[in-house]
Amino acid sequence: KAQSQDVVWRNSRIASMDVDSTSAYGLIENHDLIVRDNKIIAILPSDEVDGTDSQVIDVEGRLITPGLIDCHTHLIFGGNRAAEWEQRMNGVSYETISAQGGGINSTVRSTRQTDEKALFEVSQPRLEALIREGVTTIEMKSGYGLDFESEKKQLQVAKQLAAIYPISVSSTLLSAHTVPPEYKGKADEYIDLICEDIMPKLWHEGLFESVDVFCESVGFSLEQSKKLFLAAQKLGIPVKGHVEQLSNLGGSELVASFKGLSVDHIEYLDIEGIRALKKSGTVAVLLPGAFYFLRETKLPPIELLREHQVPMAISTDFNPGTSPFASLRMIMNMAAVLFRLTPEEIWAGVTCHAAKALGREQTHGQLKAGYHADFIVWNAKDPVEMIYEQGSNPLFMRVYQGVVTTDVLAA
Ligand SMILES: O=C(O)CC[C@@H]1NC(=O)NC1=O
Numbered sequence: 001k002a003q004s005q006d007v008v009w010r011n012s013r014i015a016s017m018d019v020d021s022t023s024a025y026g027l028i029e030n031h032d033l034i035v036r037d038n039k040i041i042a043i044l045p046s047d048e049v050d051g052t053d054s055q056v057i058d059v060e061g062r063l064i065t066p067g068l069i070d071c072h073t074h075l076i077f078g079g080n081r082a083a084e085w086e087q088r089m090n091g092v093s094y095e096t097i098s099a100q101g102g103g104i105n106s107t108v109r110s111t112r113q114t115d116e117k118a119l120f121e122v123s124q125p126r127l128e129a130l131i132r133e134g135v136t137t138i139e140m141k142s143g144y145g146l147d148f149e150s151e152k153k154q155l156q157v158a159k160q161l162a163a164i165y166p167i168s169v170s171s172t173l174l175s176a177h178t179v180p181p182e183y184k185g186k187a188d189e190y191i192d193l194i195c196e197d198i199m200p201k202l203w204h205e206g207l208f209e210s211v212d213v214f215c216e217s218v219g220f221s222l223e224q225s226k227k228l229f230l231a232a233q234k235l236g237i238p239v240k241g242h243v244e245q246l247s248n249l250g251g252s253e254l255v256a257s258f259k260g261l262s263v264d265h266i267e268y269l270d271i272e273g274i275r276a277l278k279k280s281g282t283v284a285v286l287l288p289g290a291f292y293f294l295r296e297t298k299l300p301p302i303e304l305l306r307e308h309q310v311p312m313a314i315s316t317d318f319n320p321g322t323s324p325f326a327s328l329r330m331i332m333n334m335a336a337v338l339f340r341l342t343p344e345e346i347w348a349g350v351t352c353h354a355a356k357a358l359g360r361e362q363t364h365g366q367l368k369a370g371y372h373a374d375f376i377v378w379n380a381k382d383p384v385e386m387i388y389e390q391g392s393n394p395l396f397m398r399v400y401q402g403v404v405t406t407d408v409l410a411a
């Protein structure tokens with residue numbers, strides 16, 4: 001018998017994404033989903049649930065899935081990179097633009113020049129677009145500040161967004177995104193500044209949950225990345241990395257050797273890296289938006305990842321340089337069309353596997369007793385519909401921590 005404070009969600013098809021389920025999408029029919037405060041307390045056959053004392057919401061046969069989780073974004077930044085994009089469409093490579101002091105550093109300049117209030121305001125519409133699509137948990141990285149004050153400013157904005165919007169935010173320190181202009185030619189000294197100053201101070205201010213690095217020919221070397229990870233490990237900070245995006249420096253093995261949360265991009269990941277990921281339980285985060293926008297041709301080793309059962313997540317990698325897409329559902333479509341992932345793999349990639357990439361696999365990304373009551377009621381019957389059709393929005397109700405938040409943005 002459901003209690004008076006419970007809410008019984010009735011008459012739905014539930015794609016639970018329960019990793020222990022044997023059915024596709026963890027699909028459950030003719031069951032009630034019972035919510036108490038901000039948690040799911042049970043999913044029981046409807047004919048066994050007595051909802052007389054509680055609020056019953058009949059969703060008339062609609063599909064319910066876990067809220068979407070976008071596990072890799074650079075959403076907080078000033079300015080945009082449309083002009084450079086035109087250069088790239090005329091054939092100039094991403095690395096050349098970066099060498100000309102363009103690329104990440106041009107966004108660093110505009111982010112440094114944008115004050116905290118303005119940075120919050122330009123970030124709002126990007127976050128609101130994702131919330132409207134059904135995202136209930138999102139990761140946000142620093143990495144456009146590249147000095148203590150500016151990195152702190154980005155992370156403060158992430159904290160402010162989390163305070164006013166019905167969404168869970170996981171913040172990541174990506175000070176090791178690129179070498180800032182004032183450290184040009186002195187990458188090692190900049191890594192020392194991060195290890196000795198920026199990272200410990202912002203960690204003790206509780207402003208982020210994990211540390212990320214851009215381990216790449218146009219970013220930081222394997223040795224520099226390892227130095228950063230050793231310093232993070234000393235402070236007990238989980239790690240992840242942008243690795244094997246444009247080349248294979250062995251970054252995936254490095255992240256795996258620190259039992260890292262995730263390796264991201266991984267177009268150039270090889271079998272040694274895959275074996276290391278399998279052993280360490282590190283999530284492979286695929287970013288088809290950057291692949292598409294950079295006109296990349298090297299596909300990530302999807303078949304090998306499948307074969308070795310390495311969990312794959314999908315994310316927008318929302319950023320002004322390589323993936324200016326504030327739409328996780330569009331990225332889900334790209335994951336199908338460009339990477340040939342199956343619809344069920346894609347749904348796991350934005351729910352249970354994305355939660356694992358953020359260290360939240362025990363509380364988020366699945367619909368089962370004890371998990372957060374973050375879920376979406378869709379005007380749809382099957383999960384594939386949300387990957388297949390783009391442009392329209394089939395979101396019918398958005399529930400965050402048990403509270404219906406659908407119209408939070410309609411106002
Ligand atoms: O161009 C930018 O602003 C970020 C690019 C983005 N960052 C990274 O490490 N890899 C990427 O694709």
Ligand SMILES: [Fe+3]
Pocket residue numbers: 072074242317319
């Ligand atoms: Fe990224």
